[in-house]
Amino acid sequence: MFSLPNTFPEFPEFPRGEVWLAGAGPGDPRLLTLLALHALSQAEVIVHDALVDKRVLALASSRASLIPVGKRGGQPSPRQRDINAILVEQASLGHRVLRLKGGDPFVFGRGWDEAIALADAGVYFRIIPGLTSGLTATALAGIPATTRETNPAVVLAAGHRAEDGSSRADWEALGRLGQPILLYMPLLQLPDVAIALQRGGLAADTPAAFIQSASKPDARVVETTLARLVEDATLNGVASPTIVVIGTIAGLRSRLRTYLVDWP
Template identity: 35%
Template sequence: MNTGKVWLVGAGPGDAGLFTRKGYEVLQQADVVVYDSLVGDGVLAMIPENARKINAGKRSSHHTMPQWKMNELLLEEAQKGNRVVRLKGGDPFLFGRGGEELELLAEHQIPFEVVPGITSPLAVPAYNGIPVTHRDYTSSLHIITGHKREGQAYDINFRALVETEGTLVFLMGVASLPDICRGLTDAGMDPQMPAAVLQKGTTAGQKRIVATVSTLQEEVERQGVETPAIIVVGKVCALADTFAWYEKLPLAGCKVLVTRPKELVSSMSHRLRVMGAEVLEIPAVETRPIRDNRSLENALGHLQEYSWIVLTSPTGVKVFFECLLESGKDIRSLASARFAVIGEGTAKALRERGIRPDLMPSVYDGDHLGAELAKKIKEENPDGTEKILLPRAEKGNRSLAEQLREAGAQVDDIPTYQTIYRKQDVVDVKREFEEGRIFCAAFTSSSIVRAFVQANEGLDFTKVRAACIGKQTKATADSFGMQTEMAEKATMDDLAELILRMWNASGRL
């Protein structure tokens, strides 16, 4: 029998940047992913499209699947020969019941591995300026489950905890906060001991309430708190304001949806994360080369005839050079041609292949590219004998080719790749927008806007703030009723700066 394997993978506390490299690598090879509700949206969005996804739920008292059934599910899927990833918030062995899930696997000799995750008792205080140990304050840390069965008293030795004089971190205990604080003070803890409740740490929903053991419940009732949240008790909580750093980042508290082609790593996401945003990165489209493309094959066979090759997207660059290599040629075949590109992103993709662009318009859009290249053609060759190759998306803007033809050029306008819209089925993007948790969406092309609309049918798009890279992208977003703003220049840096201006103007700091 072809027996599969199970990986218990810790997804970390929420911030996708805190998901470990090994966890990501294992996740990308999964046939089946069984995930919890505490896994951050950014990590959920990394689950491969072709993996079967099973929601195990499990938040506080709300369980989608009982533990015994979970154990049997992992066993059954592995016995079918699948690579099974059990994706758990935080670390699988810290109150994650990972040991219970391994018992049945070990009994049936199913191979397994454990991939530890960054755990919230360390990461969440760190994001709130609270070092859980500090030589001047405490030398020990104690992590306690704050969850108790309904109607039963705590099975916690509060006196022993107090006598450690260490930092105490209670997980899953917000609902029982009065009992925890009372248990500590009754056991002899100083009522003025600093304490904190930390909400949704490492995400855009992060919030910190710092008080004392005797006043924390009152402050939580006054300010309000949402789960998941942890409770930290100890002298180190007094350092929170001094060591706070996350909320000082310019986009702290801002959650941004970044949509992108499946094949491309988003530099936009990196820019936003550096500024403190929580980025939900959703692959919205997949690009596929057009197969049996006779027009392109013919063009590649006569490359020496073209004086210009015009490229209008990084994907267009990628597909063109892949097709060039597949045809048995390489960049030496392009020696007679000059290259025009629509903007800096396309120029970068071209430079990565060893070629510098000869023309890039002053404004990064198709109209300016067409106008400036047409002007150059007329100046350099008024007889109109230029021959231009324009490989583009199947549904790309055709006005560029018309502008060049009006300038007297012969244009081979050839679609080279298709855009396939993709819909992910793990993160409920529609609900995130409707409930106001996503501040805005960043759009880098019209096709990405259309993919977003198609994937979120039924969403009231007037609730969507759209940060758009250029006027064509903005026009498409406008047509769906979105609240649109446009970057000053069609670059990733300018788009990131636009989102920062939008965030500052919103007053949601």
């Protein structure tokens, strides 16, 4: 264990009637930011996603009320406007409200939707960044997001469909970029995505990898290629939560695997 030095900045006060939008990272509570941990200890109401690890929620004050509002693909889920209403209502009651999201609230976390709703309702709020799951998962797996030798850019893309059923991205255009892609929540749309990326110009033998349950005890990595993504997902029983990496960087892991110490 460690203690913070006296020179460490003081944590801000969590005023009543305020909402803090915080990222809980990819799962392991040791990857929480110190400010998120402070928020957990002070919050009176915690409105949390389904993917927030139980070990993270266990850090909350025993006096805090937990309100689950998780969205899960293909399953009945709270509507975003209802979640917004809960945040505004709880703040209007004078509670210290923590909106806790997996990863980072502003990376596919609908943090913007909630921030706008709070601003429009006249509710003060604070944003606490978290480790976004895509970049954290790749790092823990020994897959660099960028290297000087392989790629000057990396694409973060939402792999699931929008609420109206449409695709969220022009996959053929992303394939033409020739840059590695990190797909968040991609499994339901994976067959269409894999085909479209190849139509856009990505080679069938482009290295790829599934990173499932990153930072959690059951974490695993399945290495494959773009052409075999769907087949290998089925053969290996890949399930959510999973990040899919497509691009040259996915093939670099083999050079580190022997000496990379497994998390944690």
